[in-house]
Amino acid sequence: MMNRIVSTLVVALACLLPVTALAGEINLFVAASMREVVNELSADFAVKNSGVTFKKNYGASGALAKQIENGAPADIFISANVEWMDYMKKKKLADDRSVATFAYNSLVFAGRPGVKAASLHDVTKLEKIAIGSPKSVPAGEYATEAFRKAGIDKQLEKKLVMAKDVRECLLYADRGEVDGAFVYKTDALQVAKSAKILFTVPQQYYPRVTYPMALTVTGGKKAEAAGFYRFLQSAEAKAVLAKHGFLVK
Known part of the structure; x- marks a missing residue:
């Protein structure tokens, strides 16, 4: 009986304690064509997680991958083609388990x-x-x-x-x-x-424009980066992508 009372009190106290919020800086390396989408999504995420800040680097996918390879701090990489993500994987800079398709373009x-x-x-x-x-x-x-x-x-x-x-x-x-x-x-x-x-341009002339995303090896160890990565896969993120003209299927 006493054990049951103690257990109930522990659960009740846990419910009263504040939920640990995500906090810290997230470094994003993102293909230039994703600027407006990622700006909007990062702003939405920051509103829901007031302790999170973002440092964003937009540019050509190849240039971004090279910067990461040369030691630039990056937590999430979004490329405008599969080849540069494969390069990141080959160099062991991307967390292989996190590689996923973010969106498509034409x-x-x-x-x-x-x-x-x-x-x-x-x-x-x-x-x-x-x-x-x-x-x-x-x-x-x-x-x-x-x-x-x-x-x-x-x-x-x-x-x-x-x-x-x-x-x-x-x-x-x-x-x-x-x-x-x-x-x-x-x-x-x-x-x-x-x-x-x-x-x-007719699709038969070139591979489908695919945007893969991944946590970097260092980003995979950061709770706030992992949280934003999950947010990028949400229905809310897909709606923002569609609003900006991207395809999600």
């Missing part, structure tokens, strides 16, 4: 109104085309693969203007410094000022 050609281009072959008639540097920017890699499969890679060789990331590509198109740019659909819809989507 490749489009955007240019100012008046530019006449309705297909990949029409692009060969233009003078300057911006793409992200394929060595580090997945969007540029997707674009060059599309050129190759469409048989127009040789025709475009001397017309390409390389950008450090997909946002810079779009900026060139917005300013009219190029006739158009190969960018992600979400960027063209959300960020472009004067440039408009002229056509969507």
Whole structure:
């Protein structure tokens, strides 16, 4: 009888104690095209976990992976293609168990109104085309693969203007410094000022744009990073992705 009373008191006291809140800084390394989504999701998470702060680094997936490899503090990595996540796994920088698909996107050609281009072959008639540097920017890699499969890679060789990331590509198109740019659909819809989507690149010409995410090896040991990682997989996060034009299936 006494043991039962003691047990009941312990449970009651535990219920009265405050729940331990997540606290600490989370370092995010995220593909540039995910900026608006991750800004919104991190703000929502911070409201629910007032002790959590974020340090965000947006850029080309390859450049981000290299920074992490060189010792930059990172807890969560979101890439714009599978290859750079595989690189992180190979270098033992990502927690293999946490690798998951975050979202999908598609490749489009955007240019100012008046530019006449309705297909990949029409692009060969233009003078300057911006793409992200394929060595580090997945969007540029997707674009060059599309050129190759469409048989127009040789025709475009001397017309390409390389950008450090997909946002810079779009900026060139917005300013009219190029006739158009190969960018992600979400960027063209959300960020472009004067440039408009002229056509969507047919999916058969390039691999599906996939955004894998993972905790880094160090991030996997941090409760706040693991908490945000779980939040990124929630229905709430999927709704935010869809609102910004990303696909979640």
